[in-house]
Amino acid sequence: MRxxxxxxxxxxxxxxxxxxxxxxxxxxxxxxxxxxxxxxFNDSVDKAFVKPVAKGYKKVMPExxxxxxxxxxxxxxxxxxxxxxxxxxxxxxxxxxxxRFAINTTVGIVGLFDVASKAGLQKHNEDFGQTxxxxxxxxxxxxxxxxxxxxxxxxxxxxxxxxxxxxxxxYVNNIPTRNELVATRFVDQRANLLDASRLMEEAAxxxxxxxxxxxxxxxxxxxxxxxxxxxxPDPGPDSKSGPSGAPTAQAGPALAPxxxxxxxxxxxxxxxxxxxxxxxxxxxxxxxIEHSGGVSENLQGxxx
Amino acid sequence: xxxxxxLLCLSLFATAVCAQEMAPDVMIKKITNEVIGxxxxxxxxxxxxxxxxxxxxxxxxxxxxxxxxxTALAMGRNWxxxxxxxxxxxxxxxxxxxxxxxxxxxxxxxxxxxxFMPLHAAAGATDVTVRTQVKxxxxxxxxxxxxxxxxxxxxxxxxxxxxxxxxxxxxxxTFNSEINRSGVxxxxxxLERKNRSLDSQAxxxxx
Numbered sequence: 001m002r003x004x005x006x007x008x009x010x011x012x013x014x015x016x017x018x019x020x021x022x023x024x025x026x027x028x029x030x031x032x033x034x035x036x037x038x039x040x041f042n043d044s045v046d047k048a049f050v051k052p053v054a055k056g057y058k059k060v061m062p063e064x065x066x067x068x069x070x071x072x073x074x075x076x077x078x079x080x081x082x083x084x085x086x087x088x089x090x091x092x093x094x095x096x097x098x099x100r101f102a103i104n105t106t107v108g109i110v111g112l113f114d115v116a117s118k119a120g121l122q123k124h125n126e127d128f129g130q131t132x133x134x135x136x137x138x139x140x141x142x143x144x145x146x147x148x149x150x151x152x153x154x155x156x157x158x159x160x161x162x163x164x165x166x167x168x169x170x171y172v173n174n175i176p177t178r179n180e181l182v183a184t185r186f187v188d189q190r191a192n193l194l195d196a197s198r199l200m201e202e203a204a205x206x207x208x209x210x211x212x213x214x215x216x217x218x219x220x221x222x223x224x225x226x227x228x229x230x231x232x233p234d235p236g237p238d239s240k241s242g243p244s245g246a247p248t249a250q251a252g253p254a255l256a257p258x259x260x261x262x263x264x265x266x267x268x269x270x271x272x273x274x275x276x277x278x279x280x281x282x283x284x285x286x287x288x289i290e291h292s293g294g295v296s297e298n299l300q301g302x303x304x
Numbered sequence: 305x306x307x308x309x310x311l312l313c314l315s316l317f318a319t320a321v322c323a324q325e326m327a328p329d330v331m332i333k334k335i336t337n338e339v340i341g342x343x344x345x346x347x348x349x350x351x352x353x354x355x356x357x358x359x360x361x362x363x364x365x366x367x368x369x370x371x372x373x374x375t376a377l378a379m380g381r382n383w384x385x386x387x388x389x390x391x392x393x394x395x396x397x398x399x400x401x402x403x404x405x406x407x408x409x410x411x412x413x414x415x416x417x418x419x420f421m422p423l424h425a426a427a428g429a430t431d432v433t434v435r436t437q438v439k440x441x442x443x444x445x446x447x448x449x450x451x452x453x454x455x456x457x458x459x460x461x462x463x464x465x466x467x468x469x470x471x472x473x474x475x476x477x478t479f480n481s482e483i484n485r486s487g488v489x490x491x492x493x494x495l496e497r498k499n500r501s502l503d504s505q506a507x508x509x510x511x
Contacts, residue, residue, distance in 0.1 A: 025481055071442055114442040125444040195412055202502060203405035205494055209477040214469045221468020226447045228468060 026209075028216060029142045038144040039208050045147065046190075051197075054190035068112040070192060073185045074123065075104045075111025080166030084126035088134040096121050125222055128162040129155030133223035142212055150215040328452045328459040329423040331368065332434045336418055339364050343413050352411040361407040370460035371399040373453070377463065378475040379483075386488045394488070397495035402471065404502050416440050418448075430454040 029035060058066065082097030100116040100123070108115040117123060132154050133139065140153030151159065164170050169185065172178035204210035221228050326334075339360065343349050348356045375395045376383045386394060421435035434450045451463040451470075463472045482491040 025484065026477060067442070074442060117441045122439070123442060123444045199405060199409060202408075203401070204478075205475070205482070205498055206478040209481065210474055213474045213477050217465075217469045217473060218467055221447075221465075226468060 026142075026212070028139075029212060031141055031143060035142060035144040035212075036208055038146060039150075039211070042144065042147060042149055043207075050187070050190050051194075054187050054194060057187050058191045058194065066188065066191065069184065069188045071104070071108070071114045072111045073188065074114070075101060075108070076168045078104070078123075079168070080163070081124050081126045083166060084128060084131045085124065087128075087131045088126070093124055097124055097126075127155075127158065128166070129158035129219070130223050132158055133219070139216070139219065142216060150211055152216070152219070155219060326458065327423070328425075328432050328450075328454075329420065329434045331459055332436065332450055332452075333420050335364060335368060336420075336436065339410070340413065340418070343410055344415075349411060350413075352408070354408070357407050357410055358403070361403060361410070365407075366403070368459070368461055370453070370455065370462045371395050371402075373460070373462040374398065374402075374472055377472045378479055380476055380480060382480060382483045382488070385483070390488050390492065393492050394495070397492065397499060398475075400499050401495060401502075404499070406471075419445075 026032065061069075078097045078101040082094045082101070085091075085094035085097055100121045103116040103119065103121070104111045104114055107113075114123075137154050139155065142150070142152050143156050145151045145156055145159075148156075148159065169178060169181050172181060200207065200210060200214075342360055342364075346356065349360065372391075372395055375391070375398045378398065379386070379394070383391070417439040419437040419439060421437065423432060423434060425432040431451075431453050434452060436448045436450075438446045438448060440446070446467050447465070449465040450461045451465070452459045452461050463470055465471070479491055482494055486493075
C-alpha cells in the first residue's frame, strides 16, 4: 500500500511540475490546467463507479445500519483527531476526543453507537493539515489529487505522508480485511455526501471553480475553528451600488486578481505569486484565538 | 373616535418600528425557529414538495435578504461594468438560482438542533455577523453565519457562510472568469441557461 501511496504522490508531484506552465486567473490556483484535467478525471471515475456504488449502498442498507457503519469509522478517527487537537495546543478538545473514543468503544459497542455525542462530547474535525495550518504553514496552491479530490499542497502532503499513520485501518494486518474496511469506509463516506454533491451539481455554474472555492474557504475556516479572520477584500463593487456601502471591517491590502487579458510578464507572475501565498498567521491572530475561547496562551507558546 | 384611530396608528407605527429595530441575532433566531417549526410539521415539505418549500421561503426568508448587495458582492469589481438594466437582470437570475438550489436543502432537515451564538458587535454597528451552529449527532457541528447590514428597512442578510464557505465568494471566481470570457451579457446568458435547465429538471421530476 505504501507503494500505491507513493505512486499517488508521484502522480500529484508530476502534475505539479506539468501544471506549472499554466497560470490561470486565480492566484491560489497556478496549476489550474492540471487541476481541471484531474478534476474531470475524478468526476468521471465518480460517475462511473463510486457514485453508483454509494447509491446502491444507500438503497440496500437500512438507515440505522449505515449510521452504525459511519459511527464505527468515525470512532476510529477520534484518536487521531484528539492527537491533532493536542498538537495544536487545544488540550480540552483533545481530552474530550479521547473521552469520546473511550466511551464509544465500550458503552457504544466498538463505536457502533455514538453515545458520547449524547453525553455532550461533541465530535471535532481535525487532521494534520489543520495542525500545520495552525502552526503557521501556508496552504500553498490548490491541488486536485487523483481519486482523493480537492486539496492543496499543505493538506495533500499531510494526508499522504502523515495522516494515514494515524489511521487505525492501515494497521490491520490481514490485507484483504483491511482493504475491505478501507473500501467500505470510502463508500460510506461517499454515500453520506450524496445530498451535498447533488446540491453542488445544481448550484454550480462551473463545478470546478465552485468546488475549489468551497474547499479553500472550508479548510481556512477549519484551521481557525470556524472563526477565520476576514479574508482579503475583493476589489469591491461600486460603493454606490450597495444600499449601505459601509466598508466591512477588513484589513490588509486589496489583492487585485491576476490580469487575464494581458500577457503575463515575468514580473507580474512573480508579484502574483508573492501576493497569493498569504501568511496564514495574520496580525490579529491573538485576538481571533482569544475570541474563539481563550486558548491563546497555549498557542502563543506553541508559536514560539 | 379620533382618539381611537390615532391610538391605532400609534400602535401600527410602534410595530413597524419594532420590526425595524429588532436586533439582528434576535431576528435570525425568530426566523429560524419559525421556519423549522413549519418544516417539522409539514409532511409535504419533508417529502421535498418544491412548490410548498418555495412558498415558505418566499414568505418567511426572502424578505430578509438583500439580493442587490449579494449580487454586487459576487460580481466584485465587475459590478461597475454592468448597466442598470443588466444589474436588474443579474440580480433576478442570481436570486432565482440561489433560491431554487438552496431552498431544497430545507427538505433535508432532520431534527438537528440549532444553537444561536451570542452576538459580538459594537453598540452602533451597522454590519454584523450572526453565528449559529447546527449540532448533528455523531458528526462535528456546522456553523452557519449570516452577514447582515442595517438598512432603512431593518437588518438584511447579504451573505451566508456554511461551514466557513461563503455563498457569495463561491460564485465570485465563476462570475469573474465568465465576464472575462464573454462579458456581462455572457454571464447573464449562463445564469439564464442554468436556471432554465434546473426548471426543466424539476418539471421532469414532478411529472
